[in-house]
Amino acid sequence: MATEKIYKQPSTDMLVEGVRSGDRAMIGRAITLIESRSRKHQEKAHELLDRLLPFSGHAHRVGISGVPGVGKSTFIESLGLMLVEKGQRVAVLAVDPSSGRTGGSILGDKTRMEQLSSHDQAFIRPSPSSGVLGGVARATRETIVILEAAGYDTVLVETVGTGQSETMVSDMVDFFLVLMLPGAGDELQGIKKGILELADMIAVNKADVFEKKLKQAMREYKSALHIMTDASPNWHPPVMPVSGLTGQGLDDLWSKIELHRRLMTESGEWDERRTNQRLTWLKSQIADRLLDDFYHSETIAAALSETQNKVVAGHTTVSRAVADLMKLYHQ
Template sequence: MPPDRSRKPEWTPDDGGEAFAARVLPGVAGGHDGLPSLATDADATPGVPAERPTRRPLSEDEYVNGVLAGDRAVLARAITLIESNAPAHLAQSQAVLRRLLPHSGRAIRLGITGVPGAGKSTLIEALGMKLIADGHRLGVLAIDPTSSLTGGSILGDKTRMEELSRRPEAFIRPSPAGGVLGGVARKTRETMLVCEAAGFDVIIVETVGAGQNEITVRSMVDFFLLVLIPGAGDELQGIKKGVVELADAIAINKADGDNRIRAEAARAEYNRALHYLTPAGDWRPRAYTCSAVSGEGIEALWQVIGRFRQRATESGAFEARRRAQARDWLRALVDEGIRAAFYDRPVVRAALAEVEAAVMDGTLPATTAAQQLLALLEE
């Protein structure tokens, strides 16, 4: 009989309560690398209700040592701890991050974005298999869109990267975007650092799709790749000028079979546009063709990324970009904290519903309403 998926899961990571970012489903018996196993039906006493499955919370040392040892089970639990919204997890997750920070920063960080259907996941799998063959270890942070109605997320990137997900040299972590602008999860930056500390030397952040707000990822990666497809114009693909301007390279995917001629035409068109959109400097973005299915052009893309890193390192731009990433991370966290603290104030909660109703009824301008609410900070 198939499992009943209509019930809300009652099991939460490390007794985090209801305030957590990701639900962890009970696993199989037997444990992993010394971790306690979960209760099973075979352990139950006849006539006695089965106990709620639990896992022993890991200590700070166990998280740090497990991640540094490359233990995938501990790595997954560390990411779940970081993604958790439970106040009880915040202090421990930050302590773990502080200890892992000196072991991070040595990976190349790639951001890959593009329209839905452009073949981003297939391209990542093809690139990932090539990198593994070259001796690299790959961490993929795949951000899936979150439903604005149900809050749910498909989190299906592991199924789209079936071959890559079976390789021990790769670690794929799907996460819900959670409504964050830019298509990146709230804790993506922290997750990158943990994966780097675990020994992954290439980190790929795959975002939900291209749009005007799909630029947040640019503030956390070293190289930003925009994936497009041949045979569709800007209006159909939803590509905005701001996204093209921020790209370090454009990959025209699916350049095979009957699409090859259209792909070459699209490459030439985007190269003409990039000539005017991007200023001259140490690096001039270009468009390239590739096929994630046949593998053609994948090696050339990686060589482009290598040339970019070499030039950026020699000119000092690589270090400058990393420093800017840390600054942007700090400011984003401050903005998030201020927003949360504002809406958590009792005086704001008391006035918010009435003010919002007045705005929606058209009796109060939104600007005036915002000023009224912000004035409550002085009370």
């Protein structure tokens, strides 16, 4: 009997109570529930989120991106430990939409952030290995709701630093931080204009290792940012030197992030950004749900293979094939 109780699926009441009390095991089970694509589990997940939503929205959501090899894990652990020492409860979410195909690097984040992951006031969670950008976006946004309802003060959302994941993460955070390395001359060639437009700050990491290149790198990053139009009339993205390894510059960096929060709150942009994010979430969920429904349609499943063969053989155009499939779907 005791064994049955241990493995019994917790009720919604138990999950709500566990999350609100900060029970890490129950927080983990709540997140696993909302990550599930099972329609049966989704009904329960909707109920859970509805009950937790009134307790969410208070955390400082910070997105962190950076080029491969920039030292994100070391930086995030140092930042997280500093915030914990300041009395905050910190959660880290690692977003990797490619993880379903390659296994990604995120599964190593808990081992790379050993000190932070073992701290009572911290919680680290990799993204689901669905390999589907929309699925990862949905799960990450809803995980933030759970973590905020559990009382975490700061949620750090890490992204892999390539592709669409930057835009996805910037649409769910209050502040978007881009980590770069010194040696800007070469790196600026590979920086997409899009990621600079998203950045609320560029932090030049490993400042302790590349002291000679640091000043030049900061000048070049500042010049690159000056070409861009600021997203806010009240904020120009600063460029700051930091070291995740030694902790150099982390206090100043966090002070700037808190200043951004104050300025955005006073101007009303904070609430406006959160409102726009909810609307973006709504639209993305509609698109995600429609796509899921489309591919689960028996009529579409029966016609899809033949339609694909016609397109491959050149017997019909892609636009005609899509129009025919949509006609079937609406029937």
